[in-house]
Amino acid sequence: MNLSFFDQFTSPYLLGIPLILLSVLFPTLLFPTPNNRWITNRLSTLQLWLLNLITKQLMIPLNKKGHKWALILTSLMILLLTINLLGLLPYTFTPTTQLSMNMALAFPLWLATLLTGLRNQPTTSLGHLLPEGTPTPLIPALIMIETASLLIRPLALGVRLTANLTAGHLLIQLIST
Amino acid sequence: VLHTTRALHTAQQRLAPLPPLPEKGGEVRYGLIPEEFFQFLYPKTGVTGPYMLGTGLLLYFLSKEIYVINHETVAAACILSVIIYGIKKYGSDVAAFADKLNEEKVAKALSVKNEAIKDLETAIEQEKKEQWRVEGCKYLFDSKRNNVAMLLETNYRERLLTVYNEVKKRLDYQVAMQNLKRQKEQDHMIQWVERNVAQSITPQQQKESIAKCILDLKALSKTAQAAV
Numbered sequence: 395m396n397l398s399f400f401d402q403f404t405s406p407y408l409l410g411i412p413l414i415l416l417s418v419l420f421p422t423l424l425f426p427t428p429n430n431r432w433i434t435n436r437l438s439t440l441q442l443w444l445l446n447l448i449t450k451q452l453m454i455p456l457n458k459k460g461h462k463w464a465l466i467l468t469s470l471m472i473l474l475l476t477i478n479l480l481g482l483l484p485y486t487f488t489p490t491t492q493l494s495m496n497m498a499l500a501f502p503l504w505l506a507t508l509l510t511g512l513r514n515q516p517t518t519s520l521g522h523l524l525p526e527g528t529p530t531p532l533i534p535a536l537i538m539i540e541t542a543s544l545l546i547r548p549l550a551l552g553v554r555l556t557a558n559l560t561a562g563h564l565l566i567q568l569i570s571t
Numbered sequence: 572v573l574h575t576t577r578a579l580h581t582a583q584q585r586l587a588p589l590p591p592l593p594e595k596g597g598e599v600r601y602g603l604i605p606e607e608f609f610q611f612l613y614p615k616t617g618v619t620g621p622y623m624l625g626t627g628l629l630l631y632f633l634s635k636e637i638y639v640i641n642h643e644t645v646a647a648a649c650i651l652s653v654i655i656y657g658i659k660k661y662g663s664d665v666a667a668f669a670d671k672l673n674e675e676k677v678a679k680a681l682s683v684k685n686e687a688i689k690d691l692e693t694a695i696e697q698e699k700k701e702q703w704r705v706e707g708c709k710y711l712f713d714s715k716r717n718n719v720a721m722l723l724e725t726n727y728r729e730r731l732l733t734v735y736n737e738v739k740k741r742l743d744y745q746v747a748m749q750n751l752k753r754q755k756e757q758d759h760m761i762q763w764v765e766r767n768v769a770q771s772i773t774p775q776q777q778k779e780s781i782a783k784c785i786l787d788l789k790a791l792s793k794t795a796q797a798a799v
Contacts, residue, residue, distance in 0.1 A: 433677065435592055436669040443672055484647040570649070571642040 399567055403560060406487050418489045421476035445472065470499075474555075481563055491560045493552060500551035508544070602658075 406413040426438045434442070449468045453461055474490065481488025489495050511519035523540040524533065598606035604621070612620040632638040 429589075431589055431592070433592075433673050435596070436666055439669045439672050440665070443669075483650060484643040567642075567646070570646045 399564060402481075402487060402563060402567070403491050404487075405492065414489065414492075417487050418477070418495070421473060421480060424476060425472070448472065470503075478559060481559070482566060488559055488563060490555055491563065493556045496555045497548070497552040500555070501548045504548040504551060602655075 406417060425441055426434075433439075445468065448471060449464055452467055452471070453464050456463075477488060477490055480486055481491070508519075511522075523537055523544070525536065525540070528536055600606055600609065609621050612624070616623070633640070
């Protein structure tokens with residue numbers, strides 16, 4: 395079978411069985427399950443060290459209440475990092491090149507941040523619709539613009555990731571041959 | 572999923588203590604194929620068995636075009652060589668780094684324990700010293716008691732002396748008073764006698780006494796001349 399450059403972006407099927415779930419869950423196999431050892435083997439030690447580094451980087455600017463987001467943000471980052479890096483190997487499939495998966499990630503998270511902001515601090519979150527220091531005549535127009543950008547955000551997030559990954563992998567394939 | 576220990580089919584699962592990790596991982600040949608595979612094939616095919624199997628499989632896939640050589644093959648070869656080079660070059664450094672992380676963890680805990688032990692030892696030393704001091708207290712108390720007794724004695728003696736002096740002063744006063752009185756009486760009496768005698772001496776008696784004195788003197792002068 396002749397492979398074209400776009401074959402890496404088709405969802406993998408084996409004898410009619412979709413393997414997409416396997417390809418999404420495979421990177422989780424690479425990280426060891428937490429066991430109750432204090433001194434772990436070298437692989438676990440290194441991965442834990444890396445996780446600690448990433449979590450600290452994410453969480454230092456936040457105050458105590460923001461640390462609730464630590465788990466989901468770190469795990470999301472590590473998953474996406476692993477999926478994208480594994481996709482660079484030949485004969486692999488990158489799930490994040492599918493628009494469906496990225497929209498599935500972007501839409502709920504964006505909605506979660508929006509609703510959390512509206513529930514906890516409604517005035518501040520609505521106040522973000524207007525940037526500081528705008529001259530008075532521009533206010534109505536700017537509010538419309540900011541609202542539009544807010545609503546477009548999930549689409550932007552999803553499409554951004556898809557486009558970046560697709561373009562990147564394709565470019566790498568092109569350059570390497 | 573927690574790794575628990577459990578004797579096969581006999582015991583309940585136990586969360587602690589975990590068996591220690593083995594020193595080295597499973598033996599692997601060429602980084603991919605475990606040694607047990609070679610041992611498994613050894614009785615039937617000898618040493619070259621697995622290599623023949625691998626070569627045969629590879630040639631089969633290539634010749635029957637089950638695996639087609641395309642651009643990704645070249646990419647795979649390049650990526651593989653880079654990965655192997657990276658592992659060979661930096662593998663031991665990374666392993667040393669991971670070991671260092673673990674060592675630091677253990678060292679931190681050990682240092683806590685050691686410092687606790689040291690603190691307790693110094694506490695024991697100080698306690699022993701305090702006990703020795705308490706033993707010495709007996710002598711201290713004896714000497715203090717002696718001091719106090721001496722002070723009391725001294726004070727008592729001083730007060731005794733004061734009392735003696737005061738009493739002596741009063742008695743001396745009485746004696747002096749009596750002496751003075753007697754003296755005064757004596758003086759007065761002498762004066763009275765002298766006054767009376769002086770008054771009683773009449774001029775007649777005066778002349779007679781003077782004449783007598785002259786006669787006596789003459790008699791004496793005679794005898795005195797003889798003595799010379």
